[in-house]
Amino acid sequence: MEESEKERKAKRPRRETTSPAALINDDVLHCILSRLSAFPFASAACVSKTWNRVCNRILSRPKLASAISLNPSPLAALREVVDKVLSQPIRPHFAIANIGPGMKLKQTLKFIVDRLGSNTPIVVSSVSGVIGRDAVTDEFKEIKWRGDLSDDDDEGVYAHSGIVLTVGYVPGIKVDAIPLCKPKKAPRPEMIDKFVMDIRNYTASVSGCTSPIGIIMFGVGDFDQKPVIEKLDHAMPMKTIIVGDERCPFLYKSGNNSRNIIGSLRCSIDAVALVFANDRDKAHGIGDIRFHVALSDGVLAIGQSYKAASVRVNDSEGSTWLTARRERQKDVLDGQQLLDDVNAELENHVQIFEELDQSELYIGVTKRRNYSVGSEKARLKTSLVFHEVIRGDEEYLYVDDVGIRSGDTFQFYLADSRAAKTSCNNVSMAFGNLKLDWETKNCSCRDVDNAINKEEPFGGFIFSCCGRGKPFFDHRNVDSSPFLENFPDMPLAGTFCSGEIARGHSSSIRLGSQEKSSVHCCLHVYSTVYLVMSYTPALEEY
Incomplete structure (x- = not known):
């Protein structure tokens, strides 16, 4: 019987089909x-x-994507920066958005959460200005707002809306937003201790140790952050870098829904920490991420040291009234006499506030205090804390914030643009030395197969005092110059803020590791803080 066509086809050997992909x-x-x-x-x-x-x-290596927009439409500005940072391959591990006066925190956070996903830790803060590259033109800009207008008036920029958005991908690192939640009736010291323990516990859960590699802090303006930062400085080893904005309205979204506490009449969120901790379960072949921090000072020490004599606290105003003695002298000086000393040092007997209209006067108080977390044994720590001078009269010198005690020593400090410019140049030189150090190590560090173990920067952040910028220096982009001169192609984002957090030495912060000193200063004035994130690949990558 003759085979049917169907049977003949069934006997033919099958050809393997391969998709074009x-x-x-x-x-x-x-x-x-x-x-x-x-x-x-x-x-x-x-x-x-x-x-x-x-x-x-x-995406084997870390990546930072950042963009700013000054589009007058808040929604259009959001779309521009989100589209820009997501225009290339990236997996969002965290996001930071800093917005201007024409944008709303809630709407901004919702838009970003919708685009990046609910598992991405996000912080949105309202700031005095933004720094970065334009999402449309790629032009670098430093923009500050004065009320409703921009300081960039000569370019015709009147930005009611503005945003800088940064999205980071950091393989080998776990990131989350940890809030400082304070029930209205809870004792404040206990809640600060809990905040520190929450950071430790999160770090231990993902890395196996209690020390994160870095923390980016955001604190609300009506809450004194000094005790919080001082407690963190006490609790964390010096290898943990801490930077941020001391006083700014903010909202946040944690990757862990249990941490997403909405403020109410019974509870307030007084700070949030974006915590970066090593991942103990990181994939084989992933290298190491390091944080490096530098500080540009903007104040000059004036005259001699004093010792606080009588100290009164005005809790309703959050201020301190004090008299003082010159070192090794018995006469008690009132506020006017202290300011006269400052004017004499400046060789100008005109009242300082009337003559120096662009300057700010502070006292830097050296405080020796015992600190502990929970039931841990207390340790003595010496810190330098700045208090802005409000005024002086024939009774007292009036300064902002509390925490000064009789017997504390202090010195006057004055904001100075020349000192700040010199300090910026010093930071730029330090970054140049850092690059040279990396290049030197990259030439000498080779494995048996001659593969170079190269450390290089992949992103940076700037936190600059809102008193700086173009009006302070009379030039553009001075605060950004250390990055632009040394890492011109590195993605970076920055803000002009009201209180710069940078953990380190009282006069400088060394790159990569903190300079050893008995005096710590973590909250700075008229300064600019620089954070560089670098990556050293694992040898398996080569």
């Missing part, structure tokens, strides 16, 4: 996938094991 080799696939924006890239990683492997290779 499978015919693409890894190099071509790498080139194609690396050109995708974040969302298509995330989808591509789910196509197959091969595609996922190539996607992981594309």
Whole structure:
């Protein structure tokens, strides 16, 4: 019987079918996938094991993406910066958005959460200005707002809306937002201790130790952050870098929903810490991320030291009234006599507040205090804390904030643009030395196969005093110059803030590690704080 056509086809050997995607080799696939924006890239990683492997290779190193927008429409500004930071492959591990007076915290946070996902820790803060590259033109800008107007008036920029958005991908690091939640009736010291323990416990849960590599802090303006920062300085080893904005309205979204506490009449969120901790379960072949911090001072010490004599606290105003003695003298000086000493040092007997209209006067108080967390044994620590001078009269010198005791020593400090410019130059030189050090190590550190173990920067942050900027220096981009001169292609984001947090030595902060000193200063005035994030690849990457 003759075979049917169907039977003949069944006996033919089958040909293996191969999809067009499978015919693409890894190099071509790498080139194609690396050109995708974040969302298509995330989808591509789910196509197959091969595609996922190539996607992981594309994002094998950390990445920071940042952009600013001054679009007068808040929604358009949000779209511009989000589209820009997600225009290339990236997996958001954290996000920081800093906004101007024309934008709302809640709407901004909701928009970013919708785009980045609810598992991404996000902090949104309202600031006095933004620093970064324009999302549309890629032009570098430092923008400050004075009320409703921008300080950049000669360019015709009147920005009611403005935002700088930064998204970070940090493989090998776990990041989350830890809030300082204070029930209205809870004792304040206990809640600060709990905040410190929450940071320790989170770090221990992801890294196996209680010390994060870095913390970026944000504190509300009506809450004195000095006790919080001082307690963190006491509790954390010196290798933990702490930077941030002392006083700013903010909202946050933690990756852990149990930490997303909404403020109410019974509870307030007084600070939030974006905590960066090493991941003990990081994938094989992932290198190491390091934080490096530097500080540009903007104040000059004036005259001799004094010792507080009588001290009164005005809790309703959050201020301190004091008299003082010159070192090794018995005569008690009132506020007017103290200010006369300052004017004499400046060789000018005109009242300082009338003559120096762009300057601010502070006292730097050296405090020796015992600190402990919970039931731990207390340790003595010496710190330098700045208090702004409000006024002086024939009774007292009036300064802001509390915490000064009789017997504390202090010295006057005056904001000075020349000192700040010199300090910026010193930071730029320090960054240059850091680059040289990396290059030297990169030439000498080789494994048996001659693969270079190269450390290099991948992103940076700037926290600059709102009193600085173009009006202070009479030049543009002075605060950003250390980054622009040394790392011109490195993504960076910055803000002009009201209180700069930088943990380190009272006069300078060494890059990479804190200079050893018996005096710590963590809250600075008229300064600019620089944070550089660097990456050293694992040898397996080569």
